[in-house]
Structures are given as C-alpha cells and as structure tokens.
Amino acid sequence: MSKHMKASGEQSNLAVDTATKIGLDKKAKKPQLQPKKNGFWKRVNNQKALILMALPFILWLFIFKYIPIAGWTMAFQDYKPQNGLFNQEWVGLDHFKDLFNEPMFYQALENTLGMGILGIIFGTLAAIIFALLLNEMRFQTFKKFTQTVSYLPHFVSWVIVANIVTTMLSQDGPINAVLMGLNIIDGPISFMSNPDLFWGIITVSDVWKEMGWNAIIYFAAMAGVDPQLYEAAKVDGASRFRQMWHITLPSIRPVIIVLLILSIGNLINIGFEKQMLLGNNVVADKALVIDLYALDYGIGMFRYSFGTAIGIFKSVISIILILIANGFAKRIGEGRVF
Amino acid sequence: MAKKKFTMFDILLLILMFFVLVLTLYPFLNILAISLNNAIDTARGGINIWPREFTFANYTEIFGSNDRLLQALFMSILRTVVGTITGIIASTMLAYTLSRRDFIFNKQVGFLLVITMFISGGLIPDYMLIRELGLINDFMVYILPLLITAFNVIIIRSFMDNIPMALTESAKIDGANDFTIFWRIVIPLSLPVIATIALFLAVGQWNMWFDTYLYARSSDNLTTLQFELMKILDNANISGGDVTSQNAEVLAGQTNPQSIKMAITIIATVPILMVYPFLQRYFVTGLTLGAVKS
Numbered sequence: 001m002s003k004h005m006k007a008s009g010e011q012s013n014l015a016v017d018t019a020t021k022i023g024l025d026k027k028a029k030k031p032q033l034q035p036k037k038n039g040f041w042k043r044v045n046n047q048k049a050l051i052l053m054a055l056p057f058i059l060w061l062f063i064f065k066y067i068p069i070a071g072w073t074m075a076f077q078d079y080k081p082q083n084g085l086f087n088q089e090w091v092g093l094d095h096f097k098d099l100f101n102e103p104m105f106y107q108a109l110e111n112t113l114g115m116g117i118l119g120i121i122f123g124t125l126a127a128i129i130f131a132l133l134l135n136e137m138r139f140q141t142f143k144k145f146t147q148t149v150s151y152l153p154h155f156v157s158w159v160i161v162a163n164i165v166t167t168m169l170s171q172d173g174p175i176n177a178v179l180m181g182l183n184i185i186d187g188p189i190s191f192m193s194n195p196d197l198f199w200g201i202i203t204v205s206d207v208w209k210e211m212g213w214n215a216i217i218y219f220a221a222m223a224g225v226d227p228q229l230y231e232a233a234k235v236d237g238a239s240r241f242r243q244m245w246h247i248t249l250p251s252i253r254p255v256i257i258v259l260l261i262l263s264i265g266n267l268i269n270i271g272f273e274k275q276m277l278l279g280n281n282v283v284a285d286k287a288l289v290i291d292l293y294a295l296d297y298g299i300g301m302f303r304y305s306f307g308t309a310i311g312i313f314k315s316v317i318s319i320i321l322i323l324i325a326n327g328f329a330k331r332i333g334e335g336r337v338f
Numbered sequence: 339m340a341k342k343k344f345t346m347f348d349i350l351l352l353i354l355m356f357f358v359l360v361l362t363l364y365p366f367l368n369i370l371a372i373s374l375n376n377a378i379d380t381a382r383g384g385i386n387i388w389p390r391e392f393t394f395a396n397y398t399e400i401f402g403s404n405d406r407l408l409q410a411l412f413m414s415i416l417r418t419v420v421g422t423i424t425g426i427i428a429s430t431m432l433a434y435t436l437s438r439r440d441f442i443f444n445k446q447v448g449f450l451l452v453i454t455m456f457i458s459g460g461l462i463p464d465y466m467l468i469r470e471l472g473l474i475n476d477f478m479v480y481i482l483p484l485l486i487t488a489f490n491v492i493i494i495r496s497f498m499d500n501i502p503m504a505l506t507e508s509a510k511i512d513g514a515n516d517f518t519i520f521w522r523i524v525i526p527l528s529l530p531v532i533a534t535i536a537l538f539l540a541v542g543q544w545n546m547w548f549d550t551y552l553y554a555r556s557s558d559n560l561t562t563l564q565f566e567l568m569k570i571l572d573n574a575n576i577s578g579g580d581v582t583s584q585n586a587e588v589l590a591g592q593t594n595p596q597s598i599k600m601a602i603t604i605i606a607t608v609p610i611l612m613v614y615p616f617l618q619r620y621f622v623t624g625l626t627l628g629a630v631k632s
Contacts, residue, residue: 069458
C-alpha cells in the first residue's frame with residue numbers, strides 16, 4: 001500500500017479492504033508488462049496515453065465527489081454563500097446542538113428508521129418467498145414470463161409508481177372497488193390522506209416495485225444448489241415443501257445474510273423519493289424523512305450549515321450501522337462483507 | 339426434477355404466480371385504458387383494462403397543442419442520449435486504466451474511486467457545488483454530475499480483466515499505443531458489458547426528475563417528462579390523492595389533468611418497454627456478476 005493510504009484513518013482502511021475484495025488490487029495475478037527496475041519517470045513517459053485517459057476523470061472525481069466531502073466544513077461554520085469559501089465564521093458544534101434540540105429531527109429519524117426497517121423485513125421476505133416459489137415452478141414458459149414481468153416495475157421511475165399508487169388507492173380506484181365489492185368495508189377508504197397508513201403504503205409500493213428485481217439474486221443462488229441434495233431428500237420421502245425448507249433455504253443462507261448486512265448498513269439511506277412523491281400535507285408528519293428534512297431546512301430555508309450537519313449525522317450513523325452489521329455477521333460466523 | 343407429475347402443489351403455485359402477474363400488470367393496463375378513454379367519460383369511473391370511449395385526444399393534446407410537454411419530451415430524449423454516450427465514454431476509459439495492472443497510478447486511482455462508494459458530501463454540499471459551478475438552469479447539470487458511478491466502472495473493469503493479456507501485448511509489439519489498444523481491441527471486445535451499462539445509464543437518465551426539481555426548476559426549456567408528471571402529481575396530492583381538475587395549465591378542450599397524467603405516464607413508460615427485451619438479455623448476468631464481486 002502506498003504511503004498516503006497508511007496515513008489516513010479507519011475509513012480509508014475500510015475502502016482499501018473493499019478495494020482488495022473486489023479485486024482492484026490483485027496485480028499479482030497478472031504478469032506486469034514492464035520490469036520493475038524501470039525508473040518512475042520512464043514509466044510515466046511510457047504510459048502517457050493511459051495517464052491522459054485517466055486524468056480528466058480523476059479531476060472529475062475531485063470536483064464532483066471530493067469537494068462536496070470537503071464541504072462538510074460548512075457544518076462547523078455559519079455558512080453564508082456571499083462570503084466565499086474562506087471568509088466564514090466558525091461556530092464549532094452549534095449546528096449539531098441545534099439539531100439535537102429540534103423535535104422535528106427526532107420525528108424525521110423515527111420515520112426514516114421505521115420505514116427503513118419495514119422495507120428491509122418485508123422487502124427481503126417478499127423477494128425470498130417469490131424466488132422460492134418461482135424456483136419450484138414446473139411450467140418453464142410461464143415461469144420465464146412471470147420472472148420477466150416481475151422486474152418490469154423496477155425500471156420505471158418512482159414518479160410513475162407514485163402515480164400508479166395514487167390511482168389504485170384513490171377513493172374511486174380499483175382497490176376500494178374490490179374491498180367494497182367483497183363487503184370488507186362499507187365506504188371507500190381515503191388511503192392517501194390517512195397518516196396511520198402512510199408507512200404501510202410506502203412499504204407495499206416498495207415491495208411491488210422491487211420484489212422481482214431483488215429476487216433475481218436469490219433465484220440465481222438457488223440455481224446453484226446441488227441437485228443431488230434434492231434427489232437424496234426425495235429418496236428420504238421429503239415433500240416439496242420440506243425440500244424448500246431444509247435444502248433450498250439453508251443453501252442460500254449466506255446470500256441472505258450478506259444482503260441483509262448490506263441493507264442494514266443502508267438502513268438510514270432510504271432516500272426521500274417515495275416519501276416526497278407520495279406524501280402530502282395531511283400525512284406530512286409521517287412522511288418526513290431525514291433527507292427531506294435536510295432538503296426543506298437546508299435548501300428550502302437557506303440554512304445550508306444546518307442541512308450539512310444533518311447530512312453528516314446521517315453518514316456517521318450509516319458507517320456505524322455498517323460496522324455493527326459486519327461485526328455481528330463475523331461473530332455468528334457467516335459470510336461477512338468486509 | 340425431470341419427471342412430470344403435477345400435484346396440487348403445482349396448481350397452487352400456478353394460481354399464486356398468476357396472482358403476482360395480475361398485481362404487476364393490472365395497474366399499467368388500467369392506466370393505458372384511462373389514457374385512451376374519453377376524459378369526460380373517465381370521470382364516471384369504472385374503467386378497467388379496456389377503454390370505454392376510445393380516443394387519442396389525450397395524446398394529441400400532448401403532441402399537438404401543448405408546447406411545454408413537447409419540450410419536456412424532447413429534453414427527456416436529449417438528456418438520455420447525451421448522458422448515456424458521455425457516461426459510457428467516461429466509464430470505459432476509467433475502467434480500462436484500472437484494468438491495466440501495469441498502469442503506474444492504478445492503485446491510487448482505484449482508491450480514489452472506491453472511496454466515493456462509502457462517503458459522499460450529501461445533499462447540501464452537492465447543491466452548493468452545482469451552484470458555485472454555475473450549473474443551475476444549465477443543460478450540463480443533467481450530464482456532468484452523473485458522468486461516473488463507481489459501481490459501473492467496477493463492473494466494466496471486471497469484464498475487461500477477462501480479456502487475454504496476450505492480445506494487447508501483441509498489439510503493443512506491432513507498435514500500437516495504449517489509446518489505440520483501448521479503442522481498437524478493448525472496446526470491441528467489451529461490447530456486451532458496455533451495452534448493459536449503457537442501458538442502465540439510459541434508464542437512469544430517462545427516469546431522473548430530482549435534478550430538474552433541484553437545479554432547473556425555473557427553466558421552462560429544461561423541463562423533462564418525469565418532472566412534468568411529478569408536478570401534476572404534486573398538485574393532485576394536495577387534495578389527498580384524489581385527482582380533481584386543478585392543474586389549469588394543462589386543462590384544455592376534450593381532456594382533463596387526470597387523463598393527461600395517464601397519457602404522460604404511458605409515454606414515460608413506453609421507452610422502458612422498448613429497451614426491455616434488449617436489457618433483459620444482459621442485466622441478469624450483469625447483476626449476478628456485480629453481486630459476486632461486491
């Protein structure tokens with residue numbers, strides 16, 4: 001590892017580890033074109049074309065990825081855009097103190113974690129069950145068709161999904177019509193203007209949109225299960241259901257755990273698209289998530305420093321969650337991410 | 339597995355899967371039917387998957403008499419085309435330098451790239467940067483910030499890793515420089531993965547609305563189809579999700595906002611349906627590969 005990697009702290013170790021994992025560093029596997037004894041400048045000279053090819057994009061990374069990270073300093077200043085970058089008043093942790101004294105912040109945190117956890121539980125369950133059932137299907141053409149259709153919603157935008165959801169759930173929409181037709185309810189439910197239903201609506205729309213797509217990876221893992229295991233189970237007289245339970249599920253357990261860890265690490269990064277598009281004034285309290293909060297207060301009210309503090313808080317929580325999930329996975333001895 | 343013996347279990351599965359199909363497809367068909375139905379008649383309700391009074395009026399309204407929606411459609415197409423091409427050029431060039439183990443700055447560049455997968459500045463610093471760069475209400479705001487995604491670069495790089503080194507070495511002996519090797523050998527051999535990433539980029543660009551909302555809200559000629567749809571949805575949501583005729587902007591003649599909304603939804607979905615068969619061939623392998631790598 002080069003010098004500057006050692007110099008940086010824990011975060012960079014994380015990244016280096018990952019870089020190694022995903023293979024950015026496995027130079028040993030390929031013979032080098034040039035012997036190492038060549039001088040540095042000679043190699044630079046030989047690789048002019050490669051350097052020129054990488055240069056614009058390294059610049060791009062610095063501008064569009066690293067300057068915003070440097071922008072975190074705004075959270076410790078009373079940032080006023082007209083004062084330029086270096087002429088700001090430093091205020092220490094004041095914005096963080098404000099943040100932790102703000103009741104709205106706890107509301108936003110609760111909503112983010114609530115919808116995040118519901119999303120992980122039902123998203124994972126739905127994808128695994130769907131993949132299991134699809135895996136058991138015998139009619140090949142119908143199976144392929146179902147799978148193809150199942151990931152269609154993944155490719156349309158949340159704007160379109162939000163439109164579909166509001167249409168389906170409107171007072172005179174199909175869902176109300178079906179419920180009333182089955183005599184389950186007497187009058188139409190106004191789904192979209194009931195705060196108590198908002199988390200549920202978000203979770204269900206998320207499952208509707210992503211179930212098929214998320215199932216792809218479980219389905220692929222199931223295809224890799226040794227057929228002999230099923231043969232043996234059949235000889236022992238296991239039913240199809242018992243085969244699913246005792247062979248298929250345990251076989252894909254490492255995949256399930258890795259994906260769960262990843263989603264726990266991303267628990268707080270649930271975004272705001274769904275909440276912003278499906279929310280309205282009536283359900284605003286339940287729809288406010290951390291990113292929306294940063295957007296409304298940070299950009300909407302020109303409180304840039306405050307908004308940045310929210311962003312930093314989110315990043316810190318996110319890194320802590322990743323480390324916890326990873327440590328937990330290590331302890332139970334299953335596949336871990338880092 | 340090869341033995342064909344259908345049991346109750348198979349029939350139950352079949353019914354369940356049929357149910358999933360209906361749940362997935364019905365909303366799209368319902369919206370298609372409403373978009374093709376006479377707007378005034380639609381208000382009576384009860385449209386399922388067949389239009390009752392068939393008409394193209396909602397579409398002719400968008401394509402014929404509404405300049406703004408036509409402009410939005412044009413801008414959606416433009417940003418998708420330009421964004422995909424520039425994104426592919428950027429990702430493949432960067433991926434190629436990363437796939438070259440002998441590249442002198444290989445490790446450093448890889449490190450800089452991977453870091454961005456874990457830390458980002460967040461909403462406000464990103465916004466401030468775009469403002470400082472003067473990209474507000476500029477077409478380039480659709481292109482520049484979305485140029486490179488670390489994940490895409492890593493997927494392309496892993497594909498390029500599998501290109502035999504002997505090919506590039508022999509080209510080198512024949513006197514080709516690194517750029518020629520990239521352009522004449524590596525790119526043609528990487529077409530499958532380039533197609534996958536191109537389609538991902540295209541879908542991403544086509545579906546994007548938030549950058550318009552944030553950076554180009556006040557510019558009429560930068561508006562996109564997704565953003566127009568979002569605005570109509572936003573207006574409708576104020577009344578708690580039930581669409582009433584509020585959006586006077588699009589209200590004209592034979593049609594109403596709800597019908598226009600459905601027609602825009604269909605127009606915004608059709609390109610996805612068109613690339614779908616091509617997409618489908620690649621993305622399953624693409625996703626599996628990406629998953630194994632990370």
